[in-house]
Amino acid sequence: MLxxxxxxxxxxxxxPADVANEIKAREKAYSQNLQRSGKWPHIWRIVGEYANYSIxxxxxxxxxxxxxxxxxxxxxxxxxxxPLCRHPSSIRDDES
Structure with a gap:
């Protein structure tokens, strides 16, 4: 499911900055493990915000x-x- x-x-x-930095370091490791596993295939930063769009x-x-x-x-x-699903007009076969 996408x-x-x-x-x-x-x-x-x-x-405190040291607390925030420690949380951010754990966040990065957690997210990168999920990316490597294929469960988090895409992540994009939203320009000018502390935010992201992810798939x-x-x-x-x-x-x-x-x-x-x-x-x-x-x-x-x-x-x-x-939640997302394949669009019937999509030309790609590799989408879930």
Whole structure:
């Protein structure tokens, strides 16, 4: 199942820099492991914002929920999820 996910990060301004940097380092490692596994095939930064658009390829809604809530930055995010399916006019055969 494919999902389009927008993540807006809102780290509190009063969070100590060392704490924020440690969380960001864990976030990077977590997300890169998911990218390597194929569950997070695309991630794009939104210019001028602390936000991203991502595509997830997972087995179920529950798996996506588990992945998103496992993000170290999850407590500081606003997340919007849109389920996707293949468009009948697509010329590609490799889409889920």
């Amino acid at each position: 999902f389009h996910v927008r993540m807006d990060v809102q780290i509190p301004a009063d969070m 997830f390829d997972v087995a179920s809604n529950a798996e996506l929920h588990e992945i998103l809530t496992g993000l170290p930055l999850f407590p500081y995010m606003k997340i919007s999820v849109t």
